Amino acid sequence: MHIRNRFGLAGLLAFLTAAAPLAAAQAPPEHVALTGARVIPISGPPIDGATILITRGKIAAIGEDVEVPFDARVFDVSDKVVMPGLVLAHTSRGTDRANETRPVTPQLDVYDSIDPSQLFFEDTLRGGVTAVHVMPGNNTVIGGLGRVVRPIGLDLDEMTIAEGAFLKIAVGPRRGYDPMTQRAELRAAFLKHADALAKLAERRYEEQREEDEKPLDVLPDEARKRGVKLIRAEDLDDENRNLLRLTGGFVKVGDEAGDPILPPLGAFVYCERAMDVGFAVQFAKDHGFFDRLVLVLGGECYKAIDELKAAARPVVLPPDLLYRESDPITGEVSETFVAKVFADAGLHFALVPGPDTSLPERLLTYQAARCVRNGVPRDVALRAITAWPAEMLGLGDRLGTLEVGKAAHLTV
Incomplete structure (x- = not known):
């Protein structure tokens, strides 16, 4: 079964977090399983053909050979990528x-x-x-x-x-x-x-x-x-x-x-x-x-x-990741991609979206893609929209990576 939902990439949130019930009259399932996914856990290398088992809103297991309880609600996400919310x-x-x-x-x-x-x-x-x-x-x-x-x-x-x-x-x-x-x-x-x-x-x-x-x-x-x-x-x-x-x-x-x-x-x-x-x-x-x-x-x-x-x-970091300035003498304009400067310095940083909702910069994933295009390592760009902001908020033990025991905040 493939998933279609009105919330797009993050549509499973209502199923996967304990505080967001499916509906007032229907209790959420105790177990939810996503099967066949390519999982990018951020905390480790990607896992192909993986199953993520969620119990009561928390990740119970991740891997290729996860035993799924008989009463779990199962979603086949074989053609999709799953990563942390x-x-x-x-x-x-x-x-x-x-x-x-x-x-x-x-x-x-x-x-x-x-x-x-x-x-x-x-x-x-x-x-x-x-x-x-x-x-x-x-x-x-x-x-x-x-x-x-x-x-x-x-x-x-x-x-x-x-x-x-x-x-x-x-x-x-x-x-x-x-x-x-x-x-x-x-x-x-x-x-x-x-x-x-x-x-x-x-x-x-x-x-x-x-x-x-x-x-x-x-x-x-x-x-x-x-x-x-x-x-x-x-x-x-x-x-x-x-x-x-x-x-x-x-x-x-x-x-x-x-x-x-x-x-x-x-x-x-x-x-x-x-x-x-x-x-x-x-x-x-x-x-x-x-x-x-x-x-x-x-x-x-x-x-x-x-x-x-x-x-x-x-x-x-600021939403406009490209800083421009002109030389006061020659008028020549120089550009600096600021995320690359911070990545090269080894500092932890968080990306934020741009304010204009009509432009692609409104998406964190697009901001991360801009980083990769400008020489920031892919794993650093992904951490800048998942693990590092979670850590700076003091929530690194709950959010930002896909690991057993963490809250099931997932993006599909």
């Missing part, structure tokens, strides 16, 4: 607006902005994408939390794969800002956060002394140090809660640090130009989130490849 690492599409007018909004969550009815999600699914990281846009200073969703579902809770684990920050200037203003606003936001924590620590120490029916015995600076370990997660408003998570989840006043009270956040940091990269890396180191940093790069940022190699952090 594609992972879109960064987009602000699918929301009612990319950014708010205020420049600093760490308390926001795209959960309140994503519209599941937007055609973007169906179009994305048709293109083979089964996981989308929706984030605030780049026109911000601190933009709020993102969320990883399936591009299919009746409501956002059904679509959600992972709640916000990354905060959006922009080093590249928002509209109306120059680089100096952008960086000053970013520094000011963190200084305001540090001051709020110091005052909260002082207040908690005063409250504790009052509860113990003891008079205040120290000056404010010492009270703040002593109050660090008294701060509770519930004492924080949403704005300071997310910034505290970004800086590691523990309160620090001066040299005094408390115990972790919240799970840490990572950050997707937008850099428009090469000059932004060094600042972004150092800022992340200074504020304790360097090991959870993902850089979202503009076209010119390939010029900072030495700094990027030294940082060794994953990056999201």
Whole structure:
């Protein structure tokens, strides 16, 4: 039996993920088997004539001699290729607006902005994408939390794969800002956060002394140090809660640090130009989130490849992979295919689609094909739309490759 379905490349998602039932009145089959496929697992070499057995939404077996349970729903895909569902690492599409007018909004969550009815999600699914990281846009200073969703579902809770684990920050200037203003606003936001924590620590120490029916015995600076370990997660408003998570989840006043009270956040940091990269890396180191940093790069940022190699952090490449510039003296135009620069440097990167839905660049597979055409190794190009974006989202143990135990997000 051959499969025909309205979702094209990713049409099996409804069958193969536990959170996307076939229909309200019909329970999904416990076992699903795809037989005879050419499987590209990404984690290893291709397998011809393979069977993939899926049990309760997870991959149970892959290989040429897989025993299929008698009650499995079987699809013959002998003339097809099966690979992992594609992972879109960064987009602000699918929301009612990319950014708010205020420049600093760490308390926001795209959960309140994503519209599941937007055609973007169906179009994305048709293109083979089964996981989308929706984030605030780049026109911000601190933009709020993102969320990883399936591009299919009746409501956002059904679509959600992972709640916000990354905060959006922009080093590249928002509209109306120059680089100096952008960086000053970013520094000011963190200084305001540090001051709020110091005052909260002082207040908690005063409250504790009052509860113990003891008079205040120290000056404010010492009270703040002593109050660090008294701060509770519930004492924080949403704005300071997310910034505290970004800086590691523990309160620090001066040299005094408390115990972790919240799970840490990572950050997707937008850099428009090469000059932004060094600042972004150092800022992340200074504020304790360097090991959870993902850089979202503009076209010119390939010029900072030495700094990027030294940082060794994953990056999201711009949708226009071909960077053009003209010599100011001769007027001669030069072109650089930026993905090749990053591949040659050995850095992990994610590809994203172009914004124009009428052009082939809207497809991640086309972006990967452009990479191969311009000298990027085929396995690197495939990883840039599957395994590497899954890893940078902290979902490498669930998505991005076809392996036993992982979620059955497949593209056929």
